[in-house]
Amino acid sequence: MPYASIADLPSPLQAHLPTHAQEIFRAAFNNAWAEYDTADREEIAHRVAWAAVKLKYRKQGNEWVER
Numbered sequence: 001m002p003y004a005s006i007a008d009l010p011s012p013l014q015a016h017l018p019t020h021a022q023e024i025f026r027a028a029f030n031n032a033w034a035e036y037d038t039a040d041r042e043e044i045a046h047r048v049a050w051a052a053v054k055l056k057y058r059k060q061g062n063e064w065v066e067r
Contacts, residue, residue: 001042002030017064021057028052 003009006022013022032048033041057064 002033016062017053018057018066020066021053021064024056025049025053 003026006014006019006026009022009026013025017025026049028051029045029049032045036044038044053064056067058067059065
């Protein structure tokens with residue numbers, strides 16, 4: 001289900017991703033959720049959202065840093 005704000009994201013995302021990355025995740029997830037109307041739409045939306053985050057951020061050690 002789409003996220004109304006970054007405060008609605010799962011707590012692990014809020015704890016580990018920078019605020020900007022959380023905004024990217026939320027926007028990409030919500031767009032994918034609206035676009036795909038299939039049985040596995042939540043899985044697809046999560047994959048799309050992570051792909052969008054990974055375009056701008058990379059994991060360095062235990063932290064996500066901007067590319």
